[in-house]
Amino acid sequence: MMTTTKTVAEKAASKPTRRDALRTLGLGGAVAASMPLWARYAGAQTAEPIKVGFQVHRTGIGAAYGRWYDRTTSAAAALINEQGGINGRPLEVIAEDDGTDPKRGAEVVEKFAAKHNCDIGFGTLFSHVVIGSAPRVGELKLPYFVVSEGHHVASGMLNRYTLQPGITDVKSQVQAMAPFVADNLGKKVTMVFPDFAFGHDHRDYFTAAIEAQGGEVLEHIAIPPTETSFTKYFPKIPRETEVIYHVMVGPAVLTFVKELGEFFGPQRPEMFGFIDSLEAVDIGSPGLEFLDGTYFWEGNPRYAQENQSEYDAFFRERVGVDANGASVSDPRDVSTYAHMFGCWETLHVVKAGMEASGYRGTQDRAALIEAVEAMTDLPHSIAHPQGAKVFNGKTHQVFGKQYISKVVDGKMLLVHTTSIEDTFYPDEVDYTTQSL
Amino acid sequence: MDFGPYLMLAIMEGALTAAVLALTASGLALVFGVMRVVNVAHGEFFMLGAVLAWWVTQLAGGSPVLGFLLALCVVPVLVGMLAAFVDMTILKRINYDPERTIVATIGILYILQQVTLMTYGPEARPVAPPFNARIALPWIDMSDGTLRLYWPWGLSITSYKLFVIGAACVVLLGLWALMTKTKLGLLMRATEQDREMALAFGIPVQRIYAIAFGLGAGMAALAAVLIVPIQQAHYLMGGDPLLLSFIVVIIGGLGSLPGAILAALLIGLSDGIISIFFSPTLAKIFATLFVAFVLVFRPKGLWGTGKP
Amino acid sequence: MMSDSKKDCFAHGGVLLFLFALQFFLPAYHHGNMARIMVLASYAIGYNLLFGYTGLLSLGHAIFFAAGLYGSGLAISQFGFSVGVALVIGVAAGCVLSAVIGALALRTEGVAFMIVTLMFAQAGYLTVLYFGEFTRGDEGFVLAHADRVLWGVSLSDQTSKYFSAFSLFCVSLIMCLALVRSRFGKVLIAIRENEERTQMLGYNVVWYKFCTIILSGSISALAGATYALLFGYVGASFASVEYSIYPLLWVLLGGAGTVIGPLVGMIFMFYLIDLSSGVTTAYMLVAGVVLVFLAVFAPQGVMGEVRSRIWKWLS
Known part of the structure; x- marks a missing residue:
């Protein structure tokens, strides 16, 4: 498409009226069929709010996450606006539900670019929605800041307009866990994971990482995604297993954990899980007593720890989360604390990028991408309450500390923090070589 | 785990699946049999049962036993009344036309899901089981020509799961008694066999329809109340029960209650047992293809009466 | 006075001119x-x-689209x-699959047909997940812009995208129109209205149904292939x-057994969701109520x- 590379001045000058369009039609079908579409991609209006198109999972399987992503994003936007906005312009969040569906996701980013004239797209969590939307984003040249923790960005599958600067990816998370598991819990691991892409990422990266630590995975147990009862799979767990590594997602995870507990009874091996299984779920729920003494990866500790940073306290207060990780207005409404900080941090990266590039409007989208790519160290601060991070401009992926907590008396107690270096792996792509 | 205990475990898990499925599916079979319509919203009545069970146990406060008993009594009635209301206000007006019923019940499905999302929320919430003791089970081992009883690692079931299986049997017996021994059952069977004739004999067919629809939804809700201490209440949980009970109803032979129950047993058990031999997803593929081929070679269902 | 056929x-x-x-x-x-x-x-x-003209209700068409x-x-x-070449492979895959499934599923009728097709589609969905190594399962994969070029025209360009979609729609609509106006189409409608009588008149009903399944499956596959090529995403949700x-819903809304109905139903459903989601977050509720009213x-x-x-x- 020849159009989006034009500057806004050119666009404004050549912006046709409806009569022009009609005249063009008169010229005949063949010419008309190839008529450029700049008419429809009108230029930006300055001195307007900066519009952030927020792709939110309000309905569908991601709704529990979406609700907290929504709250965190609103809190971050409110804070940024209190501090004077971005380049003196207020931030406006335009939320559209994608139904946690890749098809609708692609339609929604199109709506951001073409209808709402958003400056960026933002906030998607579920990998299939990210991947479904990304081709469209590349075509529309809409900067797309995802908060998905998928490896899809850093794997090189997507394009230069897709970035993940606010949350670490699953590959770095998983490999950073292996040293802790091997040193403290055991070297003979059985993995239980959902039989789709997210689970396969865990399977592949953790298996490699634990072998590098001198451990081994005895058995991979892949659970079909539609499953609602799990006991029948547990006999496949070998007796000599020292650690069970589990990661499940979706509404059936509670059943999974409960049935695992009932299967093992009093004699369980060590257990290590990803908190993804229990995001938005109260650890004190009936049936989860079994988890006491087991370990979890946490993107960000849900329970306020004793040595909690002032930034984490500030973040909690602004989003409206209490010391137990639940809503201040309803203690039963548990947050997705291990992921949602990503929305907050990403919006702050966007702000920093727009300020660094002197962003004025949609004509500066490419400059915004370059400004974000140029970022490296993101210090622990109000903008980055989860911890310090390092952004890799080539792979468009951020790297940061990971937390491991132990369940003690129905609460999660931080027992280990990885270094950022633990999460590094060799670059798999260099997006900066792609044209903007 | 050794093969024997593993098989035993798979069978018990399969029996649990079958019990819940039999309840849900017999509700659908009842509706299908009497009214000759496909209720796409059947799974949503199941979901509603689970969600309402959570509400009721919350309202009842502390005691899980009291809350559960209350839910068991109140929830199916509430859901049944809602379904009867839907029947009288919507399905009646579209004359139980099969295709229009599909569109209308898809609409009801959307409405129920969205209302639940807005009121109950997107989280999966658990209900405490009234009792839940883990029962380790023994196994007999043959070694050196002597029989030996031992307790294999992992072979266990919970008292609550046993209760669910028992309760399902009792309810299904009750349903059978209702259909064969009472006047209401007689009227329903008469309507099922010939609507016109039933009308001619002065049977209030309209009211029978509303009762059948409500009863069917109530069965689904009852199944949900029973399962919710094991699986959690979630606003999208209705999809699978719908699909499975749909399959069960067809395999069992349309509208045939005993057929549906047998088919539920077959599907529930095979689901558990096939998973021993194949990798789980492959097992699911084989299980689905198995259902397809049963129908390809027995198009009227395994115990069908002939009427398609 | 124009003849009705004209x-x-x-x-x-x-309609086609208007869309153009x-x-x-x-x-x-x-x-x-x-x-x-x-x-x-x-x-x-x-x-x-298959559904509107022949009266066969399939619940498994996603497998052909996929x-x-x-x-x-x-x-x-x-x-x-x-x-x-990819387009041809896509259609061929749909064609072969519909022949196999058609041959098996046509042994059944009515609701059993619905379940058999549903089961095959479920097996297809699980197969996509099972071969996650190639398909990336539920996440799916993207087709790069550079790979989506047909005869030198980039399919990721807005104009060519519309034009390709329009061409596809023209082919499908004209094919459908020609078919239902032909003798073959009349037999299909006869099967829908009264299968036994059609059989007695000497038509090989099963053969007609079999051909229609293949045609229907192939058009669905063509649409699926075009979707992948135009929008660059392939994922298991489809x-x-x-x-x-969805197609059942679109067809019922727009009018089963009308050539233009599927388009009308699709537009209706798309904008129903799109517009109501702009007004309220409870757009599913709106959609649900509208469906009930339509029914x-x-x-x-x-x-x-x-x-x-x-x-x-109107045909």
Whole structure:
């Protein structure tokens, strides 16, 4: 498409009226069929709010996450606006539900670019929605800041307009866990994971990482995604297993954990899980007593720890989360604390990028991408309450500390923090070589 | 785990699946049999049962036993009344036309899901089981020509799961008694066999329809109340029960209650047992293809009466 | 006075002309939407051939759509074929699959047919997940811009996207129209209305049904392949049971057994969700209420009502 590379001045000058369009039609079908579409991609209006198109999972399987992503994003936007906005312009969040569906996701980013004239797209969590939307984003040249923790960005599958600067990816998370598991819990691991892409990422990266630590995975147990009862799979767990590594997602995870507990009874091996299984779920729920003494990866500790940073306290207060990780207005409404900080941090990266590039409007989208790519160290601060991070401009992926907590008396107690270096792996792509 | 205990475990898990499925599916079979319509919203009545069970146990406060008993009594009635209301206000007006019923019940499905999302929320919430003791089970081992009883690692079931299986049997017996021994059952069977004739004999067919629809939804809700201490209440949980009970109803032979129950047993058990031999997803593929081929070679269902 | 047959042809030609002209007036957002709508409406046209004209209710058409989607998508991502070849592979995959499933499923009828097709589609969906190494399972994969070029024209460009979608829709609609106006089509309608009588008149009913399944499956696969090539994403959600229900819903809304109904139903459903989601977050509720009202007040779908009340000659 020849159009989006034009500057806004050119666009404004050549912006046709409806009569022009009609005249063009008169010229005949063949010419008309190839008529450029700049008419429809009108230029930006300055001195307007900066519009952030927020792709939110309000309905569908991601709704529990979406609700907290929504709250965190609103809190971050409110804070940024209190501090004077971005380049003196207020931030406006335009939320559209994608139904946690890749098809609708692609339609929604199109709506951001073409209808709402958003400056960026933002906030998607579920990998299939990210991947479904990304081709469209590349075509529309809409900067797309995802908060998905998928490896899809850093794997090189997507394009230069897709970035993940606010949350670490699953590959770095998983490999950073292996040293802790091997040193403290055991070297003979059985993995239980959902039989789709997210689970396969865990399977592949953790298996490699634990072998590098001198451990081994005895058995991979892949659970079909539609499953609602799990006991029948547990006999496949070998007796000599020292650690069970589990990661499940979706509404059936509670059943999974409960049935695992009932299967093992009093004699369980060590257990290590990803908190993804229990995001938005109260650890004190009936049936989860079994988890006491087991370990979890946490993107960000849900329970306020004793040595909690002032930034984490500030973040909690602004989003409206209490010391137990639940809503201040309803203690039963548990947050997705291990992921949602990503929305907050990403919006702050966007702000920093727009300020660094002197962003004025949609004509500066490419400059915004370059400004974000140029970022490296993101210090622990109000903008980055989860911890310090390092952004890799080539792979468009951020790297940061990971937390491991132990369940003690129905609460999660931080027992280990990885270094950022633990999460590094060799670059798999260099997006900066792609044209903007 | 050794093969024997593993098989035993798979069978018990399969029996649990079958019990819940039999309840849900017999509700659908009842509706299908009497009214000759496909209720796409059947799974949503199941979901509603689970969600309402959570509400009721919350309202009842502390005691899980009291809350559960209350839910068991109140929830199916509430859901049944809602379904009867839907029947009288919507399905009646579209004359139980099969295709229009599909569109209308898809609409009801959307409405129920969205209302639940807005009121109950997107989280999966658990209900405490009234009792839940883990029962380790023994196994007999043959070694050196002597029989030996031992307790294999992992072979266990919970008292609550046993209760669910028992309760399902009792309810299904009750349903059978209702259909064969009472006047209401007689009227329903008469309507099922010939609507016109039933009308001619002065049977209030309209009211029978509303009762059948409500009863069917109530069965689904009852199944949900029973399962919710094991699986959690979630606003999208209705999809699978719908699909499975749909399959069960067809395999069992349309509208045939005993057929549906047998088919539920077959599907529930095979689901558990096939998973021993194949990798789980492959097992699911084989299980689905198995259902397809049963129908390809027995198009009227395994115990069908002939009427398609 | 024009003959009814001519009116019918003109009306459908007019629709196509209108869709062609529309691209010059639509604002960018709706321009993009229409491209998507036309591709999915072609899928619904494929579905309508089987359901609306032959009376066979399939609940498993997603497998044909997905066959096209994955056939062409994998041909490009795994084997590096060109777009043209990938399109052919996609359609061929749908064609073969529909022949196999058709041969088996036609042993059944009525609700058993619904379940058999549903089961095959579920097996297909699980197969996509099972071969996650190639398909990336539920996440799916993208087709790079550089791979989506047909005869030197980039399919990721807005204009060519609309034009490709329009071409696909033209092919599907004209094929459907020609078919239902032909002798073959009349037999199909006869089967729908009274299968036993058609059989007694000496028609090989099963053969007609079998051909229709293959045609319907192939058009669905063509739509799926086009979707992958135009929008650059291939994912398992398109093989899920929802995508078997959608065409049924679109067809019922627009009018089963009308040539233009699938398009009308698709547009209706798309904008119902799109517009109501702009007004309220509870758009599913709105959609649900509207569906119930349609079922109550427009039992034959939009175009079906139009046909029975105004244009009796409409195919």
